[in-house]
Amino acid sequence: MTLELVQVNFKAGDDSALGRFWAEALGWSMSSEGPGVTNLEPEGFDWPDPSAVCIDLVRVPDPETVGYRVHLELATTSAAHQAELVARLERLGATHADVGRGDTPWKVMADPEGNVFSVLEPRERYRDTGPIACVVVDCADPRDTARFWGEAIDSTVHQLTGDRALLRSAKGVGPYLEFRRASDDEGVWNRIHLDVMADPVEDQAREVARLEGLGATRTDVGQGDVSWVVLTDPAGNQFCVLGRG
Incomplete structure (x- = not known):
């Protein structure tokens, strides 16, 4: 299997400003491959590498949506680190968000464009993931969704x-990918999605065909003639298989 989860894609009203927030939040470097696109990755990162899942921010006219199927959870190493990180994120422009969970040991926040994320309390499982502990995807049936993704990408199931x-x-490195049971909101247009890539990238067509065999479907979101292929997994989550630009 040659397919790897390589980045999380954010639709943004201002990719540069939102990119600066997340670059400061994660301690990562910031670059741009063209107007309206901002790329974030760890310093010295040799992309792709499973030790990190990078962030790609793409400017769109109206990034608002009615739901959030994908969000990030940030790792901390101690209670003091969690408090310091929350305070630093507030200074960068993040706000606390009420998602109806009540009092929890983790802190739910929203970035300057309203994307919800969590700052976790210290957890042993996430001690070696880097700043992003987990990429969380809401779905109706975590078992079914994990069955697809467990075959789709080069991964190991740690809990089911x-x-x-x-x-x-x-390879036992990098952040976790979590599928979490939530109400079925199939059809929601989401501002955050996953990007995967074949290694070598020339295997893109073969990997797309394999994903279709697993139950993914090609999806037209108005992307036109581009180097990536947009697919939807069996749970209704859109994702992209990147090619060589």
Whole structure:
């Protein structure tokens, strides 16, 4: 299997400004491959590498949506680190968000464009993931969704229940990918999605065909003639298979 989860894609009203926020939040470098596109990755990162899942921000006219199927959870190493990180994020422009969970040990926040994310309390599982502990995807059936993604990308299943499925790169590095049970909101247009890439990238067509065999479907979101292929997984989550630009 040659397919890897390589980045999370944000639709943004101002990709540069939002990119600066997340670059400061994560301690990553910031670059641009063209107007309206901002790329974030760790300093000295040799992309792609499963030790990190990078962030790509793409400017769109109206990034608002009615739901959030994908969000990030940030790792901390101590209670003091969590408090310091929350305070620093507030200074950068983040706000606290009420998602109806009540009092929890993790802090739910929103970035300057309203994307919800969490700052986790210290957890042993996430001690070696880097600043991003987990990329969380809401779905109706975590078992079914994990069954697809467990075959789609080079990963190992670390937990599998009716409410939660947890995957990580088979190389044992980088953040986790979590599928979490939530109400079925199929058809929601989301401002955050996953990007995967074949290694070598020339295997893109073969990998797309394999994903279709697993139940993914090609999706037209108005992308036109581009180097990536837009697909939808069996749970209704859109994602892209990147090619060589």
